[in-house]
Amino acid sequence: MARPREFDLEQALERAMQKFWAQGYEATSLDDLCDATGLGRSSLYAAFGDKRGIYLRALAHYEEAAVKRITATLHASASPLDAIRAFVKRIIDDIVAGPGRRGGFFGNCAAELARQDRAAASQVKAGIERVQAIFQNALLKAQRAGELPREADTGAIAAFLVSGIQGLRLVGKANPERKTLENIAKVMLRCIEH
Amino acid sequence: MARPREFDLEQALERAMQKFWAQGYEATSLDDLCDATGLGRSSLYAAFGDKRGIYLRALAHYEEAAVKRITATLHASASPLDAIRAFVKRIIDDIVAGPGRRGGFFGNCAAELARQDRAAASQVKAGIERVQAIFQNALLKAQRAGELPREADTGAIAAFLVSGIQGLRLVGKANPERKTLENIAKVMLRCIEH
DNA sequence: CCTGTTATGGACTGCATGGTTCATAATTCA
DNA sequence: TGAATTATGAACCATGCAGTCCATAACAGG
Numbered sequence: 001m002a003r004p005r006e007f008d009l010e011q012a013l014e015r016a017m018q019k020f021w022a023q024g025y026e027a028t029s030l031d032d033l034c035d036a037t038g039l040g041r042s043s044l045y046a047a048f049g050d051k052r053g054i055y056l057r058a059l060a061h062y063e064e065a066a067v068k069r070i071t072a073t074l075h076a077s078a079s080p081l082d083a084i085r086a087f088v089k090r091i092i093d094d095i096v097a098g099p100g101r102r103g104g105f106f107g108n109c110a111a112e113l114a115r116q117d118r119a120a121a122s123q124v125k126a127g128i129e130r131v132q133a134i135f136q137n138a139l140l141k142a143q144r145a146g147e148l149p150r151e152a153d154t155g156a157i158a159a160f161l162v163s164g165i166q167g168l169r170l171v172g173k174a175n176p177e178r179k180t181l182e183n184i185a186k187v188m189l190r191c192i193e194h
Numbered sequence: 195m196a197r198p199r200e201f202d203l204e205q206a207l208e209r210a211m212q213k214f215w216a217q218g219y220e221a222t223s224l225d226d227l228c229d230a231t232g233l234g235r236s237s238l239y240a241a242f243g244d245k246r247g248i249y250l251r252a253l254a255h256y257e258e259a260a261v262k263r264i265t266a267t268l269h270a271s272a273s274p275l276d277a278i279r280a281f282v283k284r285i286i287d288d289i290v291a292g293p294g295r296r297g298g299f300f301g302n303c304a305a306e307l308a309r310q311d312r313a314a315a316s317q318v319k320a321g322i323e324r325v326q327a328i329f330q331n332a333l334l335k336a337q338r339a340g341e342l343p344r345e346a347d348t349g350a351i352a353a354f355l356v357s358g359i360q361g362l363r364l365v366g367k368a369n370p371e372r373k374t375l376e377n378i379a380k381v382m383l384r385c386i387e388h
Numbered sequence: 389c390c391t392g393t394t395a396t397g398g399a400c401t402g403c404a405t406g407g408t409t410c411a412t413a414a415t416t417c418a
Numbered sequence: 419t420g421a422a423t424t425a426t427g428a429a430c431c432a433t434g435c436a437g438t439c440c441a442t443a444a445c446a447g448g
Contacts, residue, residue: 002392002393002394002395002444002445002446003393003394003395003396003443003444003445003446004394004395004444004445004446005394005395006395006396006444024220024306026218026220026221027220029434029435029436030435030436030437031434031435039396039397040395040396040397040398041396041397041398041436041437041438042395042396042397042398042438042439043395043396043397045437045438046394046395046396050436050437051436051437101308101309102309103305106368107305107364108305110364110365110367110368111297111301111302111305111306111364111367112218112305112306114367114368115295115296115367121367121368122368124368125368125369128365128368128369129369153377153380153381155377156377156378156380156381157381159365159374159377159378159381160377160378160380160381160382162365163358163361163362163364163365163378163382164357164358164361164382165361166360166361166364166365167357167358167359167360167361167362167364168357168361170301170304170305170357170360170361170364171304171322171353171356171357171360173304173305173308173309173315174300174304174308174315174316174318174319174322175319175322175323180353183347183349183350183353183354184350184353184354184357186347186350186354187347187350187351187353187354187385188354188357188358190384190385191381191384196414196415196416196417196422196423196424196425197413197414197415197416197423197424197425197426198414198415198416198424198425199424199425200414200425200426223404223405223406224405224406224407225404225405233426233427234425234426234427234428235406235407235408235426235427235428236408236409236425236426236427236428237425237426237427239407239408240424240425240426244406244407245406245407
């Protein structure tokens, strides 16, 4: 029973996330966030509390989007293992092309904040575990389809793939050469070859 | 023919590096650096130019120390492959114990700066390549000793190991649980098994 | 149409930051 | 011993920062 909010909260979160993703937490100022979202400080403050609040919400927003996207990608192909291979290939393409060079938001957050910010750390941890579970589901599906040996430790392989992708993205930041990245991916993906 | 410098440049660099390593570039203030080194701003400024100059020199300092340490570690055992396994195990121990949770300096730098700071990026790239070369040497030695198949692509495996270790360290920041890390390492090290 | 309530934008605040300056101390060479 | 030179530390500066405040605008319910 008063003046209603004039902006779309989700859209603002999406734009704030993009800025944080590209620049990191410390390097992104409130003015940056105002510019990115088109909102005033008061609106941001009223909606999210403070800068850290915006970041944490942006992180959650990313998690939802990432989970959705990865789930879809890993189910896109009939063969789960092919889907995983395509997923990794896509990451390399993004790094080489440029936009992927900002890394993943989880990885960036872990690198910058995780040691100091417990809330951020546990949120990243939870996010990583969800992604890991999606990978494991794909691996289990592959197992049922006979693509992967019965005795394969799908949990460990999933954890490894997620970790390996983090490494790939990190190396890609300093060295975005396709050859190097493909070499890494080649060895990495051996864990899902028969 | 004038007043000589009163402090040890290498020691100052080492201490500055430790601070940058633990906190990152942005989050480390000049006052932090003065505290850590015990020097005044003028001395730091005269010796290194500015904050970025200190960082870049600290990065180079780290590179030398890391190259020396890794070389020694990978030659510590009679079996190069055992040395690599021990190296990874050691990283996990460090993460679980706490100090390893700050990550590696190269990785941290890549995550924070590489996209924006070309000098930092190329320095990290060069450093990573040196480390990679050390790993490759160990792998070549293993090949000569018959521990590793002749047809193994030592360059690719070396690149993969370096990348994989970055991923391990990054995941360890958000989730320093031994079990998870050992699962990752287990799959990762399969690339050098029989 | 009026009243209570909330959203908004811009101005403002105090503080920490990176960088600079300068007077002084320490040292060398003549 | 004294002139020239350089290192040092403390004070200083402008800037950018996160966070706050307030006057005003926009709405809802009566």
